[in-house]
Amino acid sequence: MYLGMMAGHHMGWGIIEEEGWRKGPWTAEEDGLLIEYVKLHGEGRWNSVARLAGLKRNGKSCRLRWVNYLRPELKRGQITPHEESIILELHARWGNRWSTIARSLPGRTDNEIKNYWRTHFKKKAKVPSDASEKAKNRFLRRKQFHNQQHQQQQQQQHLQVNQEEVKRIMALLDENNDTKIPCFWPQVKQGMETISIYPHHTTDHQEQGFYYSMLNGNVSVPEASNNEENFLWDGLWNLNDVHGNFSSTCATGKAS
DNA sequence: AAAAACGACAACCGCACACCA
DNA sequence: ATGGTGTGCGGTTGTCGTTTT
Missing domain, CATH: 1.10.10.60 (Homeodomain-like)
Structure with a gap:
């Protein structure tokens, strides 16, 4: 039930609330006013928009319109x-x-x-018995198996990453100013395994360390990741992959 | 051709949290 | 400590165009 519609009166599907706030779809004119407001005052202080920009929209509505539709950096078009x-x-x-x-x-x-x-x-x-659910179960069994194996291995040897290779890749990422975009997280051969590197999003790569995600879904979390969310980066699995082939994923580090 | 169902998207709501006076 | 304000998040709903029956 749409309370605004009930409380207000219609102007097509453009509603004036009792308090005077407009609701419903934005007009080109309103968009223009909002864009102008952000140009002059920047993002934020959305509750001032009505007063400063002459918009009959509340702050929440303005913020939402900006964030979801008007921001210039928004990508248009279909999800790839x-x-x-x-x-x-x-x-x-x-x-x-x-x-x-x-x-x-x-x-x-x-x-x-x-x-x-x-x-x-x-x-x-929602369907629990579909192929992806089966794939997930396979994945979990497989992961459990590998975890047991690797626990033993890692007690004996610390994971040594090819630091030179990592530095080279990070320099490349920096060059492209691309560290926040998970288009390709590079992989490094580490003995028998291939490791994906997720850069830690701070300025100092030397001190931050990296997240490693094993191709086989097994994981080593370095010292730098000390909170719960980082710890959850124990490999990803692909819902699409109903055949049980588990690939290293193109995951991302945390955005700031 | 008309009605129903579906898909895509925009926008609203309630709630929670952070910050500040 | 507390209440007000601003902001962000996730869930939900409404609209409209397209496809199916």
Whole structure:
């Protein structure tokens, strides 16, 4: 039930609330006023917009319109297959933490991702006996097996990463100013295994260390990651992968 | 051709949290 | 300590266009 619609009176589907706030779809004129406001005053202080910009919209509405639609850095167009795979992987990891997922997809909003998920995957995700559920179970069994093996191994030897290779890759990422975009997290051969490197998002790479994610889903979390969320980076699995082939994922480090 | 169902997207709501006086 | 304000998040709903029956 749409309370605003009941409380206010219609102007098409553009509603004036009793308090005087407009609701419903934004007009081009309102968009223009909001853009002008942000140009002059920057983002934030949304409750001042009505007064300063002459908009009959409350602060929440203004913020939402800006964040989800008017921001210049927003990416338009369809979600790409690559973005889709990231959404799937991060949703498997974090559940409905849309804003967290959105931080890994530059130019996409939490609202957009949420809508996309609901439209494309919610029904599938509800069915517990489908192929992806079976794949997940296979994954968990496999992961458990590898964890047991690696626990023994890691007690004996500390993981030594090819530091030179890591530095080289990080320099490349920096050059491209690309460290926040999970287009490709590089992988480094480490003995028999391939390791994906997730850069820690601070300025000093020397001190931060990196997150490692083994191709086989096993994981070593270095000293630098000391909170719960980092610790959760114990490898990702791909909902798409119904055949049980588990790939290293193109995950991202935390956005700042 | 018309109605129903569906999909995509925009926008609202309630709640929680941070900050400040 | 507390109440007010601003902001962000996740859930939900409404609208509209397209597809299916």
